[in-house]
Amino acid sequence: MTDRHELILTCPKGLESLLLEEATALGLEEAREQTAAVRGFGPMEVAYRLCLWSRLANRVLLLIQRFAVADAQTLYDGVHAVDWAEHLTSDGSLAVEFSGHGSGIDNTHFGALKVKDAIVDRLRTSSGQRPSIDKLNPDLRVHLRLDRGQAVLSLDLSGHSLHQRGYRLQQGAAPLKENLAAAVLIRAGWPRIAAAGGALADPMCGVGTFLVEAAMMAADMAPNLKRERWGFSGxxxxxxxxxxxLVEEARQREQAGLARPPLWIRGYEADPRLIQPAKNNVERAGLSDWIRIYQGEVATFEPRTDQNQKGLVICNPPYGERLGDEASLLYLYQNLGERLRQACLGWEAGVFTAAPDLGKRMGIRSHKQYAFWNGALPAKLLLIKVSPDQFVTGPRASGPQPTATPAMEPARLTEGGQMFANRLQKNLKQLGKWARREGIECYRVYDADMPEYALAIDLYGDWVHVQEYAPPRSIDPEKAQARLLDALGAIPHALGVSQDRVVVKRRERQSGTRQYERQGSQGQFLEVAEGGVRLLVNLTDYLDTGLFLDHRPLRLRIQREAAGKRFLNLFCYTATATVHAAKGCARSTTSVDLSKTYLDWARRNLSLNGFSDRHRLEQGDVMAWLAADLGEYDLIFIDPPTFSNSKRMEGVFDVQRDHVALLDQAMARLAPGGVLYFSNNFRKFVIDAGLEARYAVEEISASTLDEDFKRNGKIHRAWRLQARQ
Known part of the structure; x- marks a missing residue:
């Protein structure tokens, strides 16, 4: 065999130019970039050095043969032509990886099978002995890439991917691969900073990947020195x-590096569950003397206090995956930017993000950006010099500071964001006086008052519930997202609430039972007061909160009129109207809903107020239940959904189509002199004229809207029905 080989180094997409520089420095000759790979030439010593020292490659492949492939047979023949006895014994073990397609081979499993057959047949002895297959730890790993009729046949010298250094046995929910973390550090200038004795801090360190990779670079540790088995071992x-x-040389360099005074490298992590796994990873890497990890929020992380000590702040903020993550992520970026401005003057920073628009909200300009891919997710590295000339200046929100982070400065707002903040403060001033006078702690403070900021914002005590109305398709999604971020940046200071008490949801046109589906699993219930009763709301887990604020006047009316009455609540949801009826001394209550989840919630609402007996909760399809019920009721409340279907329900309920049948059946259950209240929030709803001929029907919509909903008179419509005398 020749001692000059063609080598192929694979890497994550976007790392090619960095890998080219690294591989050239490690001795690769005639190196050139390809998509997610670098090719070049070198002796076995260079191949081994790349395996041992590459911080960026996934695999080091040694080319065996190139040949044309027209079909499965020519693929077999090309592989079979190789003298495999130079590489593997007949009693050895083998693993084959096949990628690509074409030439009639569109299934990678079939392609790998043909390659395996060709190798095994070439090595089969006269006695029938042949290599076995071992996918985990084979003596030989073979890789064949088929691309446009050309086969590239290689040996995988690395074995398992080189990003698997061996120290990270415990990881978080969204781990950053080690070689991608190393690439981010290199792009952020860490090798230069470390050579000058600089420090490093990661305020969102997770399980410590950036910290370990940075310390390994600074201590001149070969990233793959601790690997025990390689693709070339057998x-x-x-x-x-x-x-x-080469291994002995790497060990001596590591010993010399670790003998030097450790650099100041610190990690901070808010999630206490990740602290011990991070420390375990650091210990396995042999870097406990170099790295310290502390529990702490972004807003509290401390760089080195020595004024002469400068360094790099590096972080990979979490990605938003759940409904409403925009708020928490925005405030995370704002807090990060504020902390950099307050405590890291003169430092450099690198923020690796899949949401560069949020990076703009830090209040510091990035002087350079690099594009990366984190798996299939496009990402950017924002490089920042933390100096006053890079700070974004502009108008600031006025108003109260958030209670949980009093040291934080108000967010810097765009002109539109400042206008939005002004409107919020104006509304709060006006509606706050009304709410305090009426003893109301849950109310709507904003409802798309400014069309470009299409939000509904409700206060639940010191919590804020934000619903974003999905923008029409004619609106540029990027502009809509920018306006949402403007609004979220303004809300805490304009309303005087803590950033961590802002919950965001997107409200779109719902179909089926989507409005009832669980959106999260935090299970956090908040107790609120209304009209002398206590009610449970959940701001995080469902699209709606369990309390329709616009129906407050109707609930209070029911409370006033319920004394001695038999009350029926259809489509009862969480039975808040039932609680008010019970508070008003109703003789009995019956509440019907299809959802077991909401009936359980209703039971908790009743129990919270000390109501348990004489209050019946029925699970069932309202239309079917009414048809079978023989009871008589003095006071009935019906607030149906616009549209609903369910596996437990016969057919589909449509309020416009079905309201006549619904009200006729309900009126048949109404006692003489009884009253039925009917409401719905379908904006195009038209009540059937025949109902007005059969019953005394009075629209009472205007009297069922409190001050917080009067600017949106179409939020719902309501009617009072009685039998004609």
């Missing part, structure tokens, strides 16, 4: 003497 072409010399 290969017949392996030269142990060369490998042993």
């Amino acid at each position: 290969w017949l072409g392996h030269v142990p003497a060369i490998w042993a010399r």
Whole structure:
């Protein structure tokens, strides 16, 4: 075998130019970039050095043969032509990886099978002995890439991907691969900063990947020195003497590096569950003397206090995956930017993000950006010099500071964001006086008052519930997102609430039972007061909160009129109207809903107020239940959904189509002199004229809207029905 080989180094997409520089420095000759790979030439010593020292590659492949492939047979023949006895014994083990397609081979499993058959058939002895298959730890790993009729046949010298350094046995929910973390550090200038004795801090360190990779660079540690088994370990072409010399050289460099005074490298993590796994990873990497990890929020992380000590702040903020993550992520970025401005003057920063628009909200300009791919997710590295000339200046929100972070400065707002903040403060001043006078702690403070900020904002005590109306398709999604971020930046200061008490949801046109589906699983219930009763709301887990604020006047009317009455609540939801009826001394209550979840919630609402007996909760399809019920009721409340279907329900309920049948059946259950209240929020609803002929029907919509909903008179419509005398 020749001692000059063609080598192929694979890497994550976007790392090619960095890998080219690294591989060239490690001795690769005639190196050139390809998509997610670098090719070049070198002796076995260079191949081994790349395996041992590359911080960026996934695999090091040694080219065996290139040949044309027209069909499955020519694929077999091309592989079979190789003298495999130079690489593997007949009693050895083998693993094959096949990628690409074409030439009639569109299934990678079939392609791998043909390659395996060709190798095994070439090595089969006269006695029938042949190599076995071992996918985990084979003696030889073979890789074949098929691209436009050309086969590239290689040996995988690395074995398992080189990003698997071996120290990270415990990881968080969204781990950053080690070689991508190393690439981010290199782009952020860490090798230069470390060489000058600089410090490093990661305020969102997770399980410590940035910290370990940074310390390994600073201590001159070969990233793959601790790996015990390689792709070449059982290969017949392996030269142990060369490998042993390189390993010994790497060990000596590591010992010398670790003997130097450690650099100041610190990590901070808000999630207490990740602290011990991070420390375990640091210990496995042999870097406990170099790295310290503390529990702490972004707003409290401390860089080194020595005024002469400068360094790099590096972080990979979490990605938003749940409904409403925009708010928490925005405030995270704002807090990060504020902390950099307050405590890191003169430092450099690198923020690796899949949401560069949020990066703009930090209040510091990035002087350079690099594009990366984190798996299939496009990402950017924002490089920042933390100096006053890079701070974004502009108008600031006025108003109260958030209670949980009093040291934080108000967010810097755009002109539109400042106008939005002004409107919020104006509304709060006007509606706040009314709410305090009426003893109301849950109310709507904003409802798309400014069309470009299409939000509904409700106060629940010191919590804020924000619903974003989905923008029409004619609106540029990027502009809509920018306006949402403007609004979220303004809300805490304009309303005087803590950033961590802002919950965001997107309200779109709902179909089926989507409005009842669980959106999260935090299970956090908040107790609120209304009209002398206590009610439970959940701001995070469902699209709606369990309390329709616009129906407050109707609930209070029911409370006033319920004394001695038999009350029926259809489509009862969480039975808040039932609680008010019970508070008003109703003789009995019956509440019907299809959802077991909401009936359980209703039971908790009743129990919270000390009501348990004489209050019946029925699960069932309202239309079917009414048809079977023989009871008589003095006071009935019906607030149906616009549209509903369910596996437990016969057919589909449509309020416009079905309201006549619904009201006729309900009126048949109404006692003489009884009253039925009917409401719905379908804006195009038209009540059937025949109902007005059969019953005394009075529209009472205007009297069922409190001050917080009067600017949106179409939020719902309501009627009072009685039998004609």
